[in-house]
Amino acid sequence: MDLSGSMPGLESLGGLFSSFGRPKPILVSDYDGTLAPFRRERGDAVPLPEVKELLWRIISAGGDVMILSGRDAGEVFLLLGLDVEIIGCHGWQRRSPGGKTETLPLSGDERRAVQALSSLFDAFPIDSVEIKPVSAALHWRERDEIKRRWHKLEPEIIDRAGQSGLEALRFNGGIEFRIPAFSKGAAIERILEHRKENGPVFYLGDDVTDEDAFLALKGRGTGILVSGSPRRSAADAWIRPEEVKFFLEMWLSALEGEQRRGEA
Template sequence: MSPGQLAAKVQEYPELLLLCDYDGTLVPLAPRPEEAVPGPCLLRLLRQLVSRPGLHLAVISGRTLADLRNLLPVPGLLFAALHGSQVAGPEGPVIDLLPQPPGKNPWPEILGLARQLAAGVPGLLVENKGDGVALHYRLAPPGVAAGILEEFRHALKPFLQEGLELIPGHRVLEVRRRGVNKGLAVTYFTRRWPRAFPVYLGDDRTDEDAFAALPGNGLAIGVGQRQSNYAHCYLASPAEVIEFLQLINRSRTSSL
């Protein structure tokens, strides 16, 4: 379906809830996470969208809240960080949708394991999320990366028996708490605005939980070539996502 066809499908609703993944959806995937930055045109578009009456906009990402706030300094924009476990605006209080369990904090030890395995290996990047650890291997030679990932999985077995899980993504392997997923944030936002027509756009395996959590009237839009079990339709790239959002923005402008 084209961006124009999708925009025509949703713009008739008086109240819209737009929920977007970040990497691979709002911006193209980059070799390094810090290189996936929004351009001025995207920031301008997001500022315009959040100002439209009857339109609510949230970015749901595996990134940390600090990272999202730094990348997208847009007043009125909502965030769900760490795969939906934390919800907040550009400023103000943070809501933990899945409170921390009691007991020892496993993340320093897991972070140390990841860094030890990645040390001296070109192209392996370790991301410390505070409440999670990601091992990026997009830049690493495939043969080398496969061996390191297997060692990482083996070292994590004791932790996986204590409430953690491994989630593969686009050339990244992430450890997170079991029960954390983007569906938590989708449920939170759809309950906050129950009369709004909910739309979710995402490109990754972690977006499947978000698609599945949409109410029965919601629209799940996959981005890119990955096939989804829940997406109702697809946009080819982040560029088409931006075109779709621009059309929504224009329709809201003309209706004022």
């Protein structure tokens, strides 16, 4: 992986928008920490008004936008407030515009692993635990007492999760255990397979849960790391969180420019 500090920044991304045309490129984005700033309470994590407005304008102009999140797809829809395609639970779940939700089947071993998720974080306050259909997450955002308890119990929980066939995935402000078959990388692979006739994929993501998505895009799209400071990443470019708005403005401008050329 390259050091993000050596990757192109926002000022170098203009050339990427030369791919706009027919077919149009697809914008896929993580939610937490990318479109929505982290908040102590997960239910307070909503995009800044100007970011939401830009996303709405991109969609209204015919842009192809998808959200890929570890959260439940319905929860993302309620927080985002935009009727776009949402891939939730690390790819296990898909909510199409209009609200139809589909899920991928689970094997017998995967169903048994799911049963282990419900008790994995029993020693923690309920408001710090997020139980999802194919994963469970512990959040310690700005809560040092939760983080201290996690470090005390970490070896025991890691061992129990491993015995159940679960994969540990650390993220900004917590840790998640999930069924290995469901990852953002696998979700990107499915997007690429199902949207063969569409243009290239651009993916925005902010933490280690997004790295397998960046890897899946190698040679077939562009991964963009959203991070306040340089770190090692498989992404192709790096922008700061405050630059997401400018990136979306560039996307909208390129999309509208292509529309004008088509009408000329």
